């Protein structure tokens with residue numbers, strides 16, 4: 001153990017934890033800082049560094065590999081929820097897609113917290129500072145050109161479906177936009193990935209931790225809170241060995257990710273009283289919101305039979321062999337769209353959600369990926385033989401709210417994750433609209449029909465058509481939901 005008292009003690013050496021530690025140190029090298037991370041140092045692992053393959057990493061110890069509690073609105077299915085367990089956190093296993101959100105989302109944050117630093121313009125200097133934009137001629141107002149996160153696009157890979165799909169989207173009324181990361185993402189846009197000389201960018205590679213003490217393979221149990229002059233102050237952390245205590249002169253920072261940060265807080269006695277008492281944890285501060293309001297952007301998968309698979313259009317085809325195709329995610333575009341306002345207002349009314357003008361404005365409601373691979377999760381009719389592509393429509397502005405609870409007082413137990421997916425009619429409406437739009441793209445345009453012969457459905461579901469009912473589409477959502485890491489069948493090839 002290097003030392004047992006530091007100025008800053010950071011719990012969780014993931015994306016946020018590494019960046020914070022690095023920035024604190026470089027801002028003032030005299031500070032003593034420790035990062036405590038449950039996972040391992042992956043800086044020498046070839047499988048992590050390989051920027052082209054990430055899905056195989058989900059099957060390793062670098063993934064906490066959570067399952068949600070059975071999801072009431074998804075036919076009681078438990079959905080796999082991945083999260084990185086490594087120095088670098090989820091950047092050690094993620095897909096590396098670099099997407100800035102819609103300006104309106106950030107402005108809403110700024111409004112909610114009454115702090116303009118969280119608005120789009122408040123955050124823009126940081127968006128610029130972090131990136132090296134892929135196009136040196138891009139807008140200097142929107143982008144940075146010498147930041148640590150280097151970006152690439154798939155355009156040079158020459159996927160054969162690139163132009164046909166762009167034409168099909170255009171025929172369905174969705175035009176190409178040159179830059180989805182400008183705060184205005186509506187349209188068909190180049191998918192951007194972050195890569196450094198073809199390699200994965202793990203947070204501590206570009207936010208170095210030299211001068212910071214790092215404890216890997218070390219699980220934190222709780223933050224120790226003391227009463228000092230009538231104030232509750234976080235003074236130290238206790239490790240899961242129930243013995244080691246590491247003290248903080250200035251601050252304890254909990255950056256253990258969306259699932260485990262609430263767990264650490266609850267094990268520290270900060271959380272909803274009844275939840276803590278249920279597990280025999282002393283309540284230091286009754287904070288009912290800890291673990292509440294969880295929301296996540298679920299997607300629905302569909303599979304489309306290609307009209308001319310012999311042209312080598314999708315992974316698994318003996319003709320999909322250009323080595324450039326495998327230099328990143330097998331996707332050209334992310335397509336971001338708004339749903340019709342009245343339909344959404346009607347759906348919000350069904351939910352009794354009448355105070356949501358923000359959600360119902362013209363903004364990014366769903367995003368669609370068209371993947372050059374037949375991902376066969378839960379659809380045995382699909383094999384990755386180059387005959388199919390997979391689409392994923394993602395609900396980008398979910399109104400469903402769930403929770404994180406603790407299973408017991410053991411820090412090594414997985415938290416109980418309940419995103420309460422698709423609890424609202426607004427979320428189901430959004431995904432239904434996304435699926436109907438895809439039908440229009442593939443089946444109602446000449447350009448789309450040149451690409452796709454038909455939709456191949458999973459058991460118990462119907463192909464989208466003008467005749468299918470909302471309930472038929474809801475059933476597709478229930479049967480083919482996916483947590484958004486949908487490129488994962490790459491690992492099968």
Ligand SMILES: Cc1cc2nc3c(=O)[nH]c(=O)nc-3n(C[C@H](O)[C@H](O)[C@H](O)COP(=O)(O)OP(=O)(O)OC[C@H]3O[C@@H](n4cnc5c(N)ncnc54)[C@H](O)[C@@H]3O)c2cc1C
Nearest residue numbers: 012014015016038085089090094095096097220256257260
């Ligand atoms: C498979 C996958 C694909 C993704 N793809 C993309 C993508 O393409 N584009 C994108 O923008 N985002 C993507 N993401 C999401 C993105 O990676 C995360 O939003 C981001 O990394 C979260 O950062 P964080 O610091 O909040 O948490 P994390 O990076 O998850 O870090 C939390 C860290 O805390 C550690 N920890 C937890 N509990 C404890 C404890 N008690 N003691 C000590 N350490 C602890 C964990 O091991 C972890 O290292 C993906 C995520 C996953 C899992």
